Amino acid sequence: MFRKFLSIVLILLMGCIDPIDFKNNDQQEHMVVEGSFTNMAGINYVRLSYAQPYTYPYNKFEERASVIITSEEGEQFYFSHDQAGYYYPVDAENTYGRPGHTYTLQVNVADKSYRSEPITLREPVPIGQVHFAINEKTFALQGDKEKRKHMGYQVLVDFQDPAQVRNYYRWSFARQYEVLTQPWDYLNDMGDPAPKNCCARCWIQEKEETFTVSDDRLTNGKQVINREVLFIPFEKYLQTRYKMKVYQHAITPDAFEFYRIMGQQKESTGTVFDPPPSEIKGNMRSTSTPEEQVLGFFDVSGVVMQEVDIRANDIPYPVGIFIHPDDCRELPGATDVQPVGW
Amino acid sequence: MHRFASLLTLLLLFSFFYAEPAIGQERHYELSGTISSQSGEPMAGAYVLINPGNKTISTDERGRFSVSLPPGEYTLESQYLGMERVEQQVNLFRDTSVRLQMKSKATNLRQVEIVAKSSMDVQSTQMGSTYMDVKLLTKMPALLGEVDVIRSVSSLPGVVSAGEGTAGFYVRGGSADQNLVLLDDVPVFNSAHLFGFFSVYNPDVLKSYTLHRSGISARYGSRISSILDVQLRDGNEERPQYQAGISPISAKFSVDGPVSPKLTILAAGRAAYPTYLLRMFNSDNIRNSSGHFYDLNLKANYKLNENNTVSFSSYHSNDGFKFPFDTTYQWSNTLGNIKWTHVYGNSLSSTVTVAKSTYTNQIEGIATGDEFNMSSGIDFTQIKADLGYFGLERHAIDFGGGASYYTIEPGKLEPYGTSSLNPRELQIDKGTEYHAYLNDEVTLNPRWTVSLGLRHTYFVKRGPTDVYVFAEGRPRSETSITDTTHYGEGSKVHTYQGLEPRASVRFLLNDTRSLKASYSRTRQYLQLVTNTAAITPVDVWKLANTHIQPQIADQVAVGYFYVKPDNAYEFSWEVYYKWLQNQVDYKDGAVLLLNPALEAELLIGKGMAYGSEWLLKKNTGRTTGWLSLTYSRSMRQIDGETPEETINSGNWYPSNYDKPLNLNVFLNRQLHPKWTVSGNFNYTTGRPITASDSWYRYHGHIFANYVGRNQARMPDYHRLDASLNYEFEKRKRVAYTASFSVYNLYGRKNAYSTFFRHYYGRPPGAYKLAIIGVPIPSINLNARF
Structure with missing residues (x-):
């Protein structure tokens, strides 16, 4: 809220953000673990990468690790590398957890080994309904250099918070949508027109993990309404049709803290009203060298899913046109093969 | 209270040992008097030079002085900034009282030079204190059309600003809440207007300010770093006077004058209206936002008779800011006091003060599903008596005592409409602080003067409250509470008490040079719980309790002081060292708002600070100004029981207030009788920050990895x-x-x-945020009639 105030003061006083040169000689590589394990098959994964010094601008993934999730109740789930550091279950259909069981992630890389704290899978909390409201937000879409104002749908969730326990929530999404582009307007590297013949209509399937979390500190046992969990800008996403699975995760207090502080740092623009940035402690430890800093979190949660299907024609607002003068298959995750049942 | 009485007696006895026996000396008489302006306003801190003997004394805050002298003929000479020098002959053959009236030079508008009073005094035992008159302050360059006390304070040695757009300042390595900010003797709990671009002090009604940062007199207490004592003018006794001023975003008006020969009043008002500027923006969000503030001062002074004066001073302010469809903020200061000053004869005077200061803060959320009203605030009531006794030869004795009552509302959340929030109200935080002090300034001989003081404070944290018992060996958190003890309304929950010895000594090298040294201990039972650099409307004041111990500072300082006989130049050099106990820092990512187990988010440790300050000032001539230079460090050490409660493995680390080098230059030049030009330059080492050693990707976003705390620095600041x-x-x-x-x-x-982040189209890297990145011009017009 105060960030917004300051943004106004900033514009008033023409404040600005500029790069500075920071010399740090002892920059290091650190293992980063991103993992999610739930009671639902098909959405469980582990991703391994490395934190890099600022002088190295590329991603670096760990592709040769052995990854296994075990439980105190005797379950064992093996994961294998797919691509870009993602590890998926070897037996995807039968890899899921049970509420009340306690799971541990074990990662071995060459002679190094990492282990999470044991985490008990929480009982999921059902979603009441998912609904939408038109609003505007200022942010940079992927690929944009500047922040712009976007009209779009706020995704709002209603649910009944259970009264007897303290509950913590986060949300994740899997979506599928149609994009329309203008390959005939393509300009080559020299800036000359070089129209392409294909393709103007594609479908994109992607996952979206956010840092939006909620707890029931102020709403214990209440019917929670209009909890905003995502914003979908109309352009790009809502040209024709948009299908989305909304997952509501019941997470642990530690996971809540981790996601909350991550979200806080993602948003931080260093204003007077931002808490100073700090070290974020995850739940992964190195068992081979205990003093090694390991980043990231292994999240174990009880999840429920609700599917929504939005058609552009139903939106009471002109959605505008997505300008992208290129073959739509060039967009990340895009295909020109129409999905079954579209 | 008998504890205090016995203490005082003890102290009084103690101080007699320092008095040289008067036996065998000829009889002395009391020469006392008052110094006032033509309009009857008492001149506090004016100098009286008595010859023969070349004795200098300064007047107290009621313009009074008193000195004991052998019989004879004396010449009294007095000087004050912006006033004509006055002289008076006195034949002292019995106790004598005189009245000196000074004529204002300001009535002569064509004066060619400004004469600043020296900001320190070679003769007094006081050190580490800087005096600034409003006339000098108004020559300093303005921001958004107004000169400002807080900004001016930040240009003094040993003081750095908390940052642009904040009203906070750090004194000698302490945090912003360790400064007692006074308005006519009443504490102000949020001195910012419009988030710090203005402060609560209306320059039109200001008289002077004094910043005490070492050798603090036993009269003052309850904060450990500094006392900013801001005094407003009294209404003049001559004729009604009006002042008006206008700038593009604010306007002000004040009136003062006599109502009857015995009663003078002063009233002032000020308002800011930046909303019309917001309307000029394209964004709906900004256009539909609004902001304002106004404040009012009212003072009255009633002279019952020669020996009794009653005065009243009050202040009220209101600030507001609104975001469209979302949140409105409102905060307000209301404060004031009533003082009764009584003179018992030539050697004893007393002032009884009843003061009240309230600060309230309202936040209203108007977003659908999240409607709420949240209020928080602090209510402070004080009653105290301050007495001055001059009857003992070579002694100037100040003593007094009082009680302060604090009631803090940490936060009350009231949902309405479709809101899914639960109402929540944190327990009221109540406490009482009692104090008693005695200060004796003893002139041992013409060269040596010693000032000895002792202050005793006794703090009671009162119920109703729940005191949590945390599990041993685990980091404190809401989940590690094992037991709760409930205390009822008004009951004593915890008490703290302690002595605060103060001492300073002056050794006069000659009439213009002196060496001084001081020691002081200060205690603080109240702190601002804030995770940001600024004092913002969401921050909450918190009293010491079972888990939060009072902050204590011990400071030693030595200094060299020189004032050229004609007052043209002055130079001072001070070195200090400070030990700090029970300093507060925060856990990583602490939640402070509406948190009932707030102490679980705090980390307690020790601190130290040291530094050297130089000040060179030119007070007369067509060019006046000063140069101040500070080298200082401020460190903290937090070594808790668990790794989560330890910062940087328990090693010393630079505090957020550690800005080693600080240079200020202020120059004012009279170009022509009508034109003056002034400039102000400031250079400060960058503040310590927690820097990132690497970047990584998580959930598709780029993050910076931070290790430890405060191991790097921001770029240097200069302006x-x-x-x-x-x-x-x-x-x-x-x-x-x-x-x-x-x-x-x-x-x-x-x-x-500074922060580390990734913008699309650029590699991840370090960036800086500048709040004011361009020159900001402003213009204002003032009228006086």
């Missing part, structure tokens, strides 16, 4: 301001002045903060 002032020809009794000023003249983009 030049300039202003041009013009005095118009006086017409029909109306005197106009105009000033044009530019803040940040060369447009330095000073980093308010």
Whole structure:
């Protein structure tokens, strides 16, 4: 809220953000673990990468690790590398957890080994309904250099918070949508027109993990309404049709803290009203060298899913046109093969 | 209270050992008096030079002085900034009282030079304190059309600003809440207007300010770093006077004068209206936002008779800011006091003060599903008596005592409408602080003067409250509470008490040079719980309790002081060292708002600070100004029981207030009888920050990895301001002045903060945020009639 105030003061006083040169000689590589394990098959994964010094601008993934999730109740789930550091279950259909069981992630890389704290899978909390409201937000879409104002749908969730326990929530999404582009307007590297013949209509399937979390500190046992969990800008996403699975995760207090502080740092623009940035402690430890800093979190949660299907024609607002003068298959995750049942 | 009485007696006895026996000396008489302006306003801190003997004394806050002298003929000479020098002959053959009246030089608008009173005093035992008169303050360059006390304080040695757009300042390595900010003797709990671009002090009604940062007199207490004592003018006794001023975003008006021969009043009002500027923006969000503030001062002074004066001073302010469809903020200060000053004869005077200061803060959320009203605030009531006794030869004794009552509402959340929030109200935080003090300034011989003081404070944290018992060996958190003890309304929950010895000594090398040394211990039972650099409307004051111990500071300082006989130049050099106990820092990512187990988010440790301060000042001539230079460090050590409660493995680390090098230059030049130009330059080492050693990707977003705390620094801060002032020809009794000023003249983009992030299209890296990145011009016009 105060960030917004300051943004106004900033514009008033023409404040600005500029790069500075920071010399740090002892920059290091650190293992980063991103993992999610739930009671639902098909959405469980582990991703391994490395934190890099600022002088190295590329991603670096760990592709040769052995990854296994075990439980105190005797379950064992093996994961294998797919691509870009993602590890998926070897037996995807039968890899899921049970509420009340306690799971541990074990990662071995060459002679190094990492282990999470044991985490008990929480009982999921059902979603009441998912609904939408038109609003505007200022942010940079992927690929944009500047922040712009976007009209779009706020995704709002209603649910009944259970009264007897303290509950913590986060949300994740899997979506599928149609994009329309203008390959005939393509300009080559020299800036000359070089129209392409294909393709103007594609479908994109992607996952979206956010840092939006909620707890029931102020709403214990209440019917929670209009909890905003995502914003979908109309352009790009809502040209024709948009299908989305909304997952509501019941997470642990530690996971809540981790996601909350991550979200806080993602948003931080260093204003007077931002808490100073700090070290974020995850739940992964190195068992081979205990003093090694390991980043990231292994999240174990009880999840429920609700599917929504939005058609552009139903939106009471002109959605505008997505300008992208290129073959739509060039967009990340895009295909020109129409999905079954579209 | 008998504890205090016995203490006082003890102290009094103690101080007698320092008095040289008067036996065998000829009889002395009491020479006392008052110094006032033509309009009857008492001149506090005016100097009286008594010859023969070349004795200098300064007047107290009621313009009174008293000295014991052998019989004889004396010449009294007094000087004060902006006043004509006065002289008076006195034949002292019995106890004598005199009245000196000074004529204001300001009535002569064509004066060619400003004469600043020296900001320190070679003769007194006081050190580490800086005095600033409003007349000098108004020559300093303005921001958004107004000169400001807090900004001016930040240009003194040993003081750094908490950052642009905040009203906070750090004194000698302490945090912003360790400064007691007073308005006519009443504490102010949020001195910011419009988030710090203005402060609560209306320059039109200001008289002077004094910043005490070492050798603090036993009279003052309850904060450990400094006392900013800001005094407002009294109404003049001559004729009604009006002042008005206007700038593009604010306007002000004040009136003062006599109502009857015995009663004078002063009233002032000020308002800011930046909303119309917001309307000029394209964004709906900004256009539909609004902001305002106003404040009012009212003072009255009633002279019952020669020996009794009753005065009243009050202040009220209201600030508001609104975001469309989302949140409105409102905060308000209301404070005031009533003082009764009584003179019992030539050697004893007393002032009884009842003071009240309330600060309230309202936040209203209007977003659907999240409607709420949240209020928080602090209510402070104080009653105290301060007495001065001059009857003992070579002694100037101040003593007194009082009680302060604190009631803090940490936060009350009331949902309404479709809101899914639960109402929540944190327990009221109540406490009482009692104090008693005695200070004796003893002139041992013409060269040596010692000031010895002792202050005792006794603090009671009162119920109703729940005291949590945390599990041993685990980090404190809401989940590690094992037991709760409930205390009822008004019951004693916890008490703290302690002595605060103060001592300073002056050794006069000659009439113009002296060496001084001081020691002081200060205790603080109240702190601002804030995770940000600024004092913001969401921060909450918190009293010491079972888990939060009072902060304690011990400071030693030594200094060399020189004032040229004609007062043209002055120079001072001070070195200090401070030990701090029970300093607060925060856990990583602490939640402070509406948190009932707030103590679980705090980390307690120790601190130290040291530094050297130089000040060179020119007080007379067409060019006046000063140069101040500070080298200082401020460190903290937090070594808790668990790794989560330890910072940087328990090693010493630079505190957020550690800015080693600080240089300030202020120059004011009279170009022409009507034109003056002034400039102000500030250079400060960058603030410590927690830097990132690497970047990584998580959930598709780029993050910076931070290790430890405060191991890197922001880029250095420097800024030049300039202003041009013009005095118009006086017409029909109306005197106009105009000033044009530019803040940040060369447009330095000073980093308010630095952070590491990734912008699309650029590699991840370090960035700085500058709040004011361009020169900011402003103009204002003032009229006096």
